[in-house]
Amino acid sequence: MVTRNQPIRQPLTSTVVVNGVLVVAALYFLLPILWVLVAATKSPGELFSSFGLWFTDSPQAWLNLTNVFTQDGGIFTSWILNSILYSAVGALAATILSAACGYAIAKFPFRGRELLFSIVLGGVLVPATVIALPLYFLLNAVDLTGTYWSVLLPSMVSPFGVYLARIHANAAVPDEIIEAARIDGAGDLRIFGAIAARMMTPALVTIFLFQFVTIWNNYLLPLVMLNETKTFPLTLGLTLWNSQTQRDPMFYQLVVTGSALSAVLLVALMIGLQRFWKADLTAGATKG
Amino acid sequence: MVVPFAVMFAAFFIAPIVYAINDSLFSTKASGLGFGAPEKVFVLFDNYGAALGNPSFIESLGRLLAFAAIEVPLMVVTAVGLALLIDSAAARFPRIFRVVFFIPYGVPGVIAALLWGFLYIPATSPILQGLSSIGIDLNPLSTDSILFAIANIALWGFAGYNMLILIAALNAIPSELFEAAKIDGASEWSITWRIKLPLVRPSVVLVTVFTIIGTLQLFVEPLVLRPLTTAISSDYTPNLAAYNQSFSQGNPNLAAAMAVIVALLGFAFSFGFLRLVNRKGDRAW
Known part of the structure; x- marks a missing residue:
C-alpha cells in the first residue's frame, strides 16, 4: 500500500532523517510499556531504588505475578474476567445494533431517516461525561446501579458504529442483490442476517474492535455506576489498589504488575488482530 | 431494524x-x-449562575482552554507528521512503525496515567534520573508544567489512533496523481505539500474535531496524577468539579449545569472550527 509510490532510490540524507525520526517516535511510544515490563520484575523496594529501564540482580517476576493473583482473595482474576465480559458482550451487542440501524438507514428510504442520522452523528460529539453522571441517576431510579447491566447496557450504544455501518452498507451491499432476494421471497430481516451482514463483515469486525477497546478503556462509566469491587473492570480495580499505596507501599508493586499484565493483554490483542484494524473504513467514512 | x-x-x-x-x-x-x-x-438558570459565579469553576474552565490550546495543535501536528513520515517513500518498515505507534491506544487512559505518573517522579523515572545526572533537574508535576505533563499522556495514547485515520486517507489518494506529479518533476517535498496535505484535509479536520471533543472531557489523567502532586486540586477540570459536586458535595443540580456548560463549549468549538475551515476551504480550494 505504502510502497506503491516508492521510487527506486531515495537521497541518503532524507532516508536517514525520516527513519531517524520514526525510530525516536517508536522509542517514545514504547518507553512506558518497556518501563512497566521491567518494573514488574522488581521488589517494591527496588522499584524506587534501581535504574528504571534495566533488571536487577534478583528478578522476581513470578513472585509479583503470584501476589497479584492472590491479593484480596484473587480478585484480580475477577477484574480481568469482568473487563472481558463488559467489552465482549457490550461490543457484540453494539455491533449488531449499529449494523442493523446503519443498514436500514442506508437501504430503506423511510420518513425521517436523515433526521435520525443527524441526531446519531450529533451523538458522536457529545462528551461521555455529560452522559455518565445523569445516567447514574436515571439507572438509580430503576435500581440498576451497581449491577453488571449498569455498565453493559450503555456500552451497547455506539453512534460511531452506526455511522460506519451506514457508509459500508452503501458501498458493499448492492441494491440489486436485495431486490433479487426479495423476489425470491426473503423477508428484510432474513436478507439482512443472511446476505447483507456477510457482505458487511469487514466493517462489522472493525466496529466490534473499536467498541471493544472503547469499553475496555472506559473508566468514568464503571466509576460512576459500580460500588462492589467484585463487579469492577481492570481499570477501576487497579486505581482502587493505587489508592491504597499511601497505606501500604506493597501496593505499588501490585499496581505495576497489574498494569503490565493489562497492557500486555491488549497489546497482544491489537497486534494479533492487526489486519482487522481496517482504518480505510474510517477513511471512506470521512469522505462520505 | x-x-x-x-x-x-x-x-x-x-x-x-x-x-x-x-x-x-x-x-x-x-x-x-x-x-x-x-x-x-x-x-x-440559577445553577448556571452559581457555576459561572464560582471562581474555581471559572478557573477550571480557563485551565481547560489552556490545555486545549496545548493539546489540540500538538496532537494534530504529531499525527499528521507521523502519518506523512510513514507514508513517505524514504520510510523503511512502515508497517512495523504503524503498529508500534498504535499500541498505546490499547492501553486504558487510567493505566497510561499511572505509568506516566511513575515516569514523572524522580525516584522511579529513568528519564528524569538520566537528565539529572547531566545536570538538568525537571519536575513535570510542578504547577508550571503539569498541563504539559497531562498533554503528553493524552498525546501518547491517541496520536497513533489519529495517525491511522490519516494514513488511511493518504492510502486512498489515487497513485496516478503521484505519477503525474513526478513526470512534471515535482520533488517528494512538494508532493507532500501540494498533493498529500490538501487531499487529506477532510481527515485532518475530523481528527481535529475528535481531539477537541476528547480534550474537553479531561478527567482521568488529573484524577490519577492528583495524589502525586499538589498542583492538581479536586476541581482541577470542569468534569472533575462536576463529578465532585455530584458525588461528594451532594449537589447533582449544580453538577448537571456544569456538565451542560462543558458540552455547550464542546459544540461551540467543534462547530466554530468547522465553520472556520469551511470558509477557508471556499477560498483556498
Whole structure:
C-alpha cells in the first residue's frame, strides 16, 4: 500500500532523517510499556531504588505475578474476567445494533431517516461525561446501579458504529442483490442476517474492535455506576489498589504488575488482530 | 431494524442529556426548618449562575482552554507528521512503525496515567534520573508544567489512533496523481505539500474535531496524577468539579449545569472550527 509510490532510490540524507525520526517516535511510544515490563520484575523496594529501564540482580517476576493473583482473595482474576465480559458482550451487542440501524438507514428510504442520522452523528460529539453522571441517576431510579447491566447496557450504544455501518452498507451491499432476494421471497430481516451482514463483515469486525477497546478503556462509566469491587473492570480495580499505596507501599508493586499484565493483554490483542484494524473504513467514512 | 438501536440510543444517550438539562434548571431545597422531604424548586438558570459565579469553576474552565490550546495543535501536528513520515517513500518498515505507534491506544487512559505518573517522579523515572545526572533537574508535576505533563499522556495514547485515520486517507489518494506529479518533476517535498496535505484535509479536520471533543472531557489523567502532586486540586477540570459536586458535595443540580456548560463549549468549538475551515476551504480550494 505504502510502497506503491516508492521510487527506486531515495537521497541518503532524507532516508536517514525520516527513519531517524520514526525510530525516536517508536522509542517514545514504547518507553512506558518497556518501563512497566521491567518494573514488574522488581521488589517494591527496588522499584524506587534501581535504574528504571534495566533488571536487577534478583528478578522476581513470578513472585509479583503470584501476589497479584492472590491479593484480596484473587480478585484480580475477577477484574480481568469482568473487563472481558463488559467489552465482549457490550461490543457484540453494539455491533449488531449499529449494523442493523446503519443498514436500514442506508437501504430503506423511510420518513425521517436523515433526521435520525443527524441526531446519531450529533451523538458522536457529545462528551461521555455529560452522559455518565445523569445516567447514574436515571439507572438509580430503576435500581440498576451497581449491577453488571449498569455498565453493559450503555456500552451497547455506539453512534460511531452506526455511522460506519451506514457508509459500508452503501458501498458493499448492492441494491440489486436485495431486490433479487426479495423476489425470491426473503423477508428484510432474513436478507439482512443472511446476505447483507456477510457482505458487511469487514466493517462489522472493525466496529466490534473499536467498541471493544472503547469499553475496555472506559473508566468514568464503571466509576460512576459500580460500588462492589467484585463487579469492577481492570481499570477501576487497579486505581482502587493505587489508592491504597499511601497505606501500604506493597501496593505499588501490585499496581505495576497489574498494569503490565493489562497492557500486555491488549497489546497482544491489537497486534494479533492487526489486519482487522481496517482504518480505510474510517477513511471512506470521512469522505462520505 | 432501526428500532432496537433507536430505543437504546434514546434510553442511554438522549434521556441522560434531557435529564441533565432538566436537572440543571432545578434545585433541591430543604423545606421549612429542614424537617420533611426536601422539595424540588424550579430555579431556571440559577445553577448556571452559581457555576459561572464560582471562581474555581471559572478557573477550571480557563485551565481547560489552556490545555486545549496545548493539546489540540500538538496532537494534530504529531499525527499528521507521523502519518506523512510513514507514508513517505524514504520510510523503511512502515508497517512495523504503524503498529508500534498504535499500541498505546490499547492501553486504558487510567493505566497510561499511572505509568506516566511513575515516569514523572524522580525516584522511579529513568528519564528524569538520566537528565539529572547531566545536570538538568525537571519536575513535570510542578504547577508550571503539569498541563504539559497531562498533554503528553493524552498525546501518547491517541496520536497513533489519529495517525491511522490519516494514513488511511493518504492510502486512498489515487497513485496516478503521484505519477503525474513526478513526470512534471515535482520533488517528494512538494508532493507532500501540494498533493498529500490538501487531499487529506477532510481527515485532518475530523481528527481535529475528535481531539477537541476528547480534550474537553479531561478527567482521568488529573484524577490519577492528583495524589502525586499538589498542583492538581479536586476541581482541577470542569468534569472533575462536576463529578465532585455530584458525588461528594451532594449537589447533582449544580453538577448537571456544569456538565451542560462543558458540552455547550464542546459544540461551540467543534462547530466554530468547522465553520472556520469551511470558509477557508471556499477560498483556498
